[in-house]
Amino acid sequence: MPLIAAATGRVPARRPVWFMRQAGRSLPEYRAIRADRGMLESCFDPELVCEITMQPVRRHDTDAAILFSDIVVPLKAAGVDLDIVPGTGPVIASPIRTAADVAALPRLEPEAVGAVTAAIGLLLEELPPTVSLIGFAGAPFTLASYLIEGGPSRTYEHTKAMMLAEPDLWHALMGRLADLTIAFLRAQIAAGVDAVQLFDSWAGTLSESAYEAFVAPHSTRVMAEIEQFGVPRIHFGVGTGELLGAMTRVGTDVIGVDWRTPLDVAAERVGRSVAIQGNLDPTVLLAGPEAVRRELTRIIAEGDRAVAAGTPGHIVNLGHGVLPNTDADAITHAVELIHTL
């Protein structure tokens, strides 16, 4: 598997590429199959999860499939009252703000995500042997931000206020979320995923010192608990240029880099100790084939430079998820180009 080779310091048979949010609204076949079904109910339907996960692999010839799910799926499975609202994202019925709220947060029993592990079983039958299946979970901080704010936020004001004003409560909540994330990742690994990605999408809102004090201990526990299973771990956040070192030190095999930091600079920042993943700006896919070729040529050169200097490998990806109005053919052409450049 080219993706596993690049993640573990071996030479891949071809340059591996997959795209965050490759399964989803950019694909007409996704929009058709989701037309009369809610997002969350779809995530708990094994046949549908398998089909949607396969769609981008069939269409684009990517080197990995990412399990079609959402970071709030384990919270929903555990019994948290929430929904995924189209055009908004996850919305929590009763935001978590007090010690009683934290104490009432339900635990995740592995059986509650049986639909997800069943979907993984179906995918292992269908995926070509060279295509890696990536499982994932939200990191404790990003999950906490949704639970505390009650939905998406630009300022994370309730989250940061709890962190700074009530550190004991904060660490209690983060401990519970780390347990949930560990349970969800363990279930996916036991079911057979080839790699896992921990999404700390919104960690970039924090200073490095806040990240180290309030987030790193919990993400470190997650990464340490799953290390024993030997599947490569990928750690990703948006706008985390200043946190790349800290996010690598929590323990990972691959660090995700967004478009703000050149890959060769990122590789040096993390001491060449881990493989790198990224980092095309998703909007480039809206800018036509010339721009895509130009940007991918630069990114691949930066990745190659990093690998020549001792970085274990480069997995090509976006710096964040595919935008919904991306033309599906632009993605197919980008994958073709990455495999031939």
Ligand code: CP3
């Ligand atoms: O292809 C893939 O990457 C796999 C599927 C996937 C989804 N969500 C499907 C989805 C993955 C990996 C996620 C993770 C996720 N969900 C993250 C971390 C990744 C990131 O983007 O930073 C976060 C922060 C969420 C929370 C979330 N869920 C958001 C912000 C949204 C978008 C809201 C919107 O409508 O614009 C969702 C909903 C969601 N998750 C959709 C999909 C395909 C859209 C819902 C739909 O199709 O109706």
